[in-house]
Amino acid sequence: MKPVYISCLLAFLSHMHFASAQVSRDLPFADISTYPQEMTSATVAARMVESLGFRYxxxxxxxxxxxxxxxxxxxxxxxxxxxxxxxxxxxxIHNSVMEKPYAKKERLSPMKAREISLYLLKTVYDQLLSMDDDELKAITVRGDYPFWILINGPLADALWHSGQVATLRRAAGNPMPKGVNVFLGTYNGSNK
Incomplete structure (x- = not known):
C-alpha cells in the first residue's frame, strides 16, 4: 500500500509543479517603457510590433x-x-518576418490563442531588432507583397482589433485593467 501512496503523491506533486510552471510563465510585453537608442527602419518596425503586443x-x-x-x-x-x-x-506577421513559418493550431481557446500570439509577436520583435535595411526590404507578405503591406495590412488590422476587444470588454462589463498607460508603455497593476 505504501508504494502506491508514494507513487500517487509523487504524481500529484509533479502535476502541481507542472501546472504552477504553466501559470507562472511570463507573457511578453508587460512593459515597453524602454526602447532602442538607435532609430533605424528595423527598430521602428520592431517598436510597432512591440506596441501591438503591449496593447493586445x-x-x-x-x-x-x-x-x-x-x-x-x-x-x-x-x-x-x-x-x-x-x-x-x-x-x-510572424510568417512574413521569420524564415521558419509557424503552423496554425486548431481548436484553441481564445486565451490560449492570446498567449501564442504574444509569443509569436515577441519572436518577430526580437528578429526585427537584429535586421538591417536590406533584410527588412527582403521581407514579403505571403511571398508576393512588400514589407509595406505588413504595416497597413495585418499589423494595423491587429491594432484595430485590439482596440475593438478593449471596447467590447468594457461594454460586457469587464473593462481593461486599471494602471495601463499606453502613452508611456507601462502598467502599474497585477500582470496575468
Whole structure:
C-alpha cells in the first residue's frame, strides 16, 4: 500500500509543479517603457510590433470565459472570435518576418490563442531588432507583397482589433485593467 501512496503523491506533486510552471510563465510585453537608442527602419518596425503586443496583452488581460461570447450586434464578431482573428494576423506577421513559418493550431481557446500570439509577436520583435535595411526590404507578405503591406495590412488590422476587444470588454462589463498607460508603455497593476 505504501508504494502506491508514494507513487500517487509523487504524481500529484509533479502535476502541481507542472501546472504552477504553466501559470507562472511570463507573457511578453508587460512593459515597453524602454526602447532602442538607435532609430533605424528595423527598430521602428520592431517598436510597432512591440506596441501591438503591449496593447493586445492589456486589452485581453483578465478576460473571463463568459466574456468570450459577447458581441456588439448579431453580425459582429464576439470577443473570442476577434481574439482568434488576431491570432491569425499574428501568424501572418510572424510568417512574413521569420524564415521558419509557424503552423496554425486548431481548436484553441481564445486565451490560449492570446498567449501564442504574444509569443509569436515577441519572436518577430526580437528578429526585427537584429535586421538591417536590406533584410527588412527582403521581407514579403505571403511571398508576393512588400514589407509595406505588413504595416497597413495585418499589423494595423491587429491594432484595430485590439482596440475593438478593449471596447467590447468594457461594454460586457469587464473593462481593461486599471494602471495601463499606453502613452508611456507601462502598467502599474497585477500582470496575468
Amino acid at each position: 496583452r492589456y486589452a485581453t488581460q483578465g478576460l473571463e470565459d463568459e466574456n468570450m461570447d459577447f458581441r456588439a450586434s448579431e453580425d459582429a464578431r464576439t470577443i473570442g472570435e476577434t481574439m482568434l482573428h488576431i491570432y491569425g494576423l499574428s501568424m501572418v
